[in-house]
Amino acid sequence: MKDFATSDSAAVQAQLDRLAQLTVPDGRLGLETMRALLARLGNPEKALPPVFHIAGTNGKGSTCAFLRAMLEAQGYRVHATTSPHLVRYNERIRLAGTLISDDRLAQVLEEVLDIGFDLEPSFFEVTIAAAFAEFARVPAEACVVEVGMGGRFDATNVLQPAVLAACGIAALGIDHERFLLAPEDGVPANPMARIAFEKAGIAKPGVPLVTLGSAYPPQAQAAIAEVARTLGALLFEAESREWASPLGIPGRHQVQNAGLAIAMLRHQDKVAISEAAMQAGAASARWPARLQRLSPGPLTGTREVWLDGGHNPSAGAALGEHFAGQRLHLIMGMLANKDPASLTGPLAENIVTLSAVPVPAHDYHPATIFGPQARAIADVPAALAALPDDGLPVLIAGSLYLAGEVLRLNAELPD
Structure with missing residues (x-):
């Protein structure tokens, strides 16, 4: 199923039509195509402001919204890439707090498609390459990057320790079974452990990996801990807490997403942020189409x-x-x-x-x-x-x- 997109801008629509033609060869896994595409763009993923990288089945978008609101409450300019878009493709790329303009979007999509069309990239790979290219060009103090699907083989997982401030894993559940539970040697057999294994694939050596800990089933906790140990990530658990005032995003389940965002900020040292900014951001965050x-x-x-x-x-x-x-x-x-x-x-x-x-x-x-x-x-x-x-x-x-x-x-x- 394609991730359909349309635009009122003729220039953007021309590039979205090209995106719609992209198909991924059956059975293709790995990050080789993404790395090759970024290399042709000059490896922008190596020149990003400090990145907060979030995976999960549910809640990762809300966690991204909390992170962005908290960082902006501190006065920082924040880039963000999330998916899917709801109304306009522009929603996928936010530059220093503002959705990418139609003019700039048309230009960067054309650039990425022209330079890498022969690589047969996917819709999502082109999107992330375009986002990273813009993130490296536009000044900002932080980036928030949401994993598209899974983690281990997601296009965003080209990010390396030098640019990562912290990685996080939101709530886990069974979803996208065809891809995330596909038979493979050397991976956990238990479905929840396998999902956790795939999400934890974003962990990097020496980078804080913040999880919801006991909120996961025991087999998922064990799988994450093993991946973190193998990759050399610094494993932390977000504290469970209640809030005295309402969060900006409705729903009791948002307490753990806000808590994950705060824990990611507290366990990193690349971006300074106050407790007051974290509290203000938790209250002001917005995330459309989630309650x-x-x-x-x-x-x-x-x-x-x-x-x-x-x-x-x-x-x-x-x-x-x-x-x-x-x-x-x-x-x-x-x-x-x-x-x-x-x-x-x-x-x-x-x-x-x-x-x-x-x-x-x-x-x-x-x-x-x-x-x-x-x-x-x-x-x-x-x-x-x-x-x-x-x-x-x-x-x-x-x-x-x-x-x-x-x-x-x-x-x-x-x-």
Whole structure:
């Protein structure tokens, strides 16, 4: 499945059309293509400001948001690359606090594609190469880099100790099984241990590796510890703590993501930061489509509507906890390769109505897969219009791709 992208800029769209043509040969693993591409660009990954590198199944994007907010609260300019984008491809590359402009995005994508097209790079490899090229050119005091998938073979894992301030591993769960649990000699057999092994592959000699420790199953903890020992990383565990004031990103599960960000900052020595900045950043952080209450707008009107792009059991558990004891209308759109029960199970006691909608431009589950109570509706606007005016909240969930469409329709573009 391709990571579709469109743009209102003709210059950017021309390069996105080229990106859409890229395919990765079956069975290709490793970082050789990425390293070759970066070498042709002059190895920008070796000239970055101090980097905070984050892996995980759930929560890594939120951890990135907390890190960026905390560093910016200290007054630093911060580069960031996260994925996927929700509405605009520009969201993937943030330069010194601001999303990359269309003009600059078109130029850097053209540069990377021209210089490396014969290498047959992937969509994500081109994206990360473009991000690193810009990060090396634009002045900043820190970088926040989110792993795309896994860690060991992720395109971001070309980062070396000289530029790394700290690495972190957020919550773990089973996801992307086709890739992360593919048979291989010399890797853990237990699924959770294997996932942890892949995520811990971002560890580097002498660099702090901060984890959630006891929040992981024992076999995952053991796998991370073994990777850290083998690679010579400095292993630390984020402390579990409660917050006296609300976090900027809703949900009790965000406590551990904020705690991971703080622990990564505390256990590194490349960027000075105060406790006050960490607290201020925790309160001001924003991360769209993660338990986001939508603003009144052209899609929502004045109704209470929540949006979440989570699509696996850990995300379902977080939604179930947040909406515990609350009745709601659920609008679901989920990719065909995801398990609907991961969300409908934890929310079973909450659901008053369930509307199943398509995920634009992707293969998605039909209404029948969600059970006999589900109604097939043409799209989100129609699903909202069909709901009774009973004052109950609405949750739109199941896919980040659907979430991006919802944000676009409600004129809430991530910035």
